[in-house]
Amino acid sequence: MYNFDVVTPNTIAEAAAAMAGDEAQALGGGQTLIPTLKQRLASPNTLVSLSGVSEMQGITKSGDTLRIGGATTHHAVASDGSYPGLSGLAGQIGDPAVRNRGTIGGSLANNDPAACYPAAALASGATIITNTREIAADDYFQGMFETALEEGEIITAVSFPIPQAANYQKFVQPASRFALVGVFVAKYASGVRVAVTGASNDGVFRWTEAEEALSRDFSAAALEGLSVSEDDMISDLHGTARYRAHLIKVVTARAVTAAS
Amino acid sequence: MPRDTGIGAATLRREDVRFLTGTGEYTDDIVLAKQTYAVFARSTVAHGKIKSIDTSAAAQMPGVLAVFTGDDFVDVGGNPAGWLINSRDGEPMKEPKRPVLAHGKVRHVGDAYAAVIAETVEQARDAVEAIEADIEELPAIIDMNAALSSSTYVHDEIETNQCFDWGWIEDNREATDTAIKNAHHVTTLELVNNRLVPNAMEPRASIGSYKASTGEYTLHTTSQNPHLTRLLISAFVLGIPENMLTVIAPDVGGGFGSKIYHYGEEALVLAAAKQVGRPVKWTADRTESFLTDAHGRDHVTKIELALDAEGNFLAFRTDTKANVGAYLSNFSTATPTFLHGTLMGGNYTVPLVYVNVKAVFTNTAPVDAYRGAGRPEATYSIERVIDKAARELGMDPIELRRKNFVKPDQYPYASAAGLEYDAGNYDALMDKMEEVADISGFEARRKASEAKGLMRGLGVNAYIEACGIAPSNLVGVLGSRVGLYDAATVRVNATGNISVMVGAHSHGQGHETAFPQVVSDMLGIDASTIDIVHGDTSKIPFGMGTYGSRSLAVCGSAVVRATEKIIVKAKKIAAHMLEVTDQDISLNDGVFSVEGTNKSVTFGEVALKAYIPHDYPLESIEPGLEETAFYDPANFTYPSGAYACEVEVDPETGKVRVDRMCAVDDFGNVINPMIVTGQVHGGLAQGIGQALVEQTFYDEYGQLLSASYMDYTMPRADDLPMFQVDHSQGTPCVHNPLGVKGCGEAGAIGSPPTVVNAVVDALQSGGHNITHIDMPVTPVRVWEAMQNAK
Structure with a gap:
């Protein structure tokens, strides 16, 4: 691992400000990023940890829409059950250790071609909510590890219409x-x-x-x-x-x- | 002796307390004063000419104490092969030098060509990145057939990629050819025994240290046999006098063969420790483990079985190419030859066996013995071709095997492949397997699977293996450059407790529990007062280490011999104390007594007398109570077994699920049945792993694409069924004092063909004309085979 600084913002605004720094990298649950750093395959100057941003935590259901904060863990989604198909998916990601650290925002931002969450977001016609805008899933996924996110943009929540x-x-x-x-x-x-x-x-x-x-x-x-x-x-x-x-x-x- | 501690007791493993509570002490846990760290620069190309290595920038980096390249080791020796194999034409095998650090060329991805010593690991890593190596990439030699016809050589100085061309038994060659030519039926099978990465949980690690005041070196290292490592470093590589080098292998987190061998990193940290004047530690990361631990297996084989009209076996003929990788690892030449060819008669009364093995250098990691070492390769070939023959002849695969088994009244049995089997009862094993595996219930289970839309198959297997490799006289004739005995010292302390110093190293096998059971049983004292000392050349007399399922059969026998000597001497002391002759003394439950009298002394009283020899016959007995024995066995031991496996195959996806796995093994007498069962479980998991999931994949450029757990599949608990394990049918080994055989490798030897036989049976039941699928039998391979068979 190369040396880097870590900042731990408490609000989305603070996180966005930190992400404006030179070579800043958002850190969700770290399930991809930390191994990458350990292998010296990435060398960010600053890691912006999103796990302390309370606005990005939690799951709320209103009507037929489920809104999941971007820093919500797979375990939390798996345990929720408001959208059984989605909870079922979350429960199949990795193992308990991964599910207790990994987050929905981190998974969608990384867009690994073999990750589970992108399938749910795209099939559900979910909306990816960032600190600056809302992106329809159909517009969000742009190829292997490619997304519509711009430099420094943070996934703050994902909104799923709950299907029949x-x-x-x-x-x-x-x-x-x-x-x-x-x-x-x-x-x-x-x-x-x-x-x-x-x-x-x-x-x-x-x-x-x-x-x-x-x-x-x-x-x-x-x-x-x-x-x-x-x-x-x-x-x-x-x-x-x-x-x-x-x-x-x-x-x-x-x-x-x-x-x- | 009560069964709760002596021979036959399922005593809980005392070493597990520290392993399960995180208080074991592994090499990387050891921190020596003023310790520094080594990191290696490793080749990213499979084959390349080293044009220049500029270390000047690295040497100036913060914290850097020294930088080494291959130039620093041109004057020291190479790491040798332990077994000389002669080719069919009498020529000795090709033995290119294996240097401490690559010099002139790099020969596989991961080949180390430089090393940095620094104050911290991160500083050493930074400096490694600053080394400027100009390496001209050369064509990679990966495929064995291509290697044999290539004019590009892994080792230019030998001008061939063939290490040897070995025939066994060469005198049988023509007769075997004739038998096959004239046979009623010949079944032919071409197969691959897939290369495996050992994946010990603990990566390799070493700490070199040097004491300038005395000239003594110490190496802490992850080794299965510290004495052999010391011998190789002293006599071949660095020339450190053996009495000036201590090798300590503390707790070791698994080896499976890969930690038998001496590796260049061990020599480097010793040489570096002397130069920088401080201890030097190196710990492999997981990528280094994948790239540089000696891999296992990697045979490509054509086997033919000739049968008469009644199904009697007439001959086995095998043509194998064995990949030895880029350098000869210490046992790499023995594994595909004497540990493989000699088993090619299996459990059968076949009169003729001929094996040809060509060992091939390639630009891949060195290949060496891995759990089973040659015997899994032999068993897989034999048991797959028998299964295919049964199908071709319309015979029941169990009956075909039974028809050809060596029978109990034929021992000692001289096999056509040159071994003398001392004891066994293969029909009894098969009977027990049919009972435990409920073979008669298979058809009902098949129907139930079919009702779910799944194909179900049954595979069976009978194996024999040779372990506790010996005797030294014989292996010397066959090319071994070492003896294959072992040693033990039993030290009775003045207060009556006992330390047993053993040459076998325990890295998961449970020696610390099992060996005391033996001594406890013999002396009649509680096992808790007996401890085992191993893994330190300064503390134990000598040892040839742990591999080839030899610990109990060979080292355990040395423990018995040393304990017998203790009893002889203790009886003399007791006789003096009781004023009788030692012939009058008997030892029962830790008490020496004179028969027919009430005179007795306890073992503890005798021990105290030995160390406080007042009123002691000093003219005829030395004080002290400590005895050493070296034991060189008369023969291998021959475990055998009958296995059954049932699988379900999903016709839509090709996915194989192992539903039932039964292993009935003959291990002779059993010291601790719980440990034996655990050893079988581990072996089965590794064997099923080889059969279904473990795939070592080098691309055409020699890049190891399966170099992490993201792509190399280890078997996991949910890949495995609950195992049915039985070892009630033991036939004691006739030539060692405990009557024991080896159990460490059996599961990995017996299970791969059993699983593949079951898969083929399932596919056949589904109407697919498939007679073979190479391991690992992954879903895509099964599905592609089904498509191609349409």
């Missing part, structure tokens, strides 16, 4: 237990949304053909005849592109069945 039914199924990469293919299916009155993580070179994406079919008939049988192109799929030692493409359909069907 939802489920997340994760087929794990056996070593990391990140998603080899993870699919979040969410059924709203307006239609069904399906988001896939782990599989694509472009990061999380919506499987629109499945959304159309499932909006007509929310059953696994509706997926018969559909297929996913392997063209943009990741191919690595854990799975070929065609395997991942195949798994998307299998895992989607399982998510639909579990949600039904």
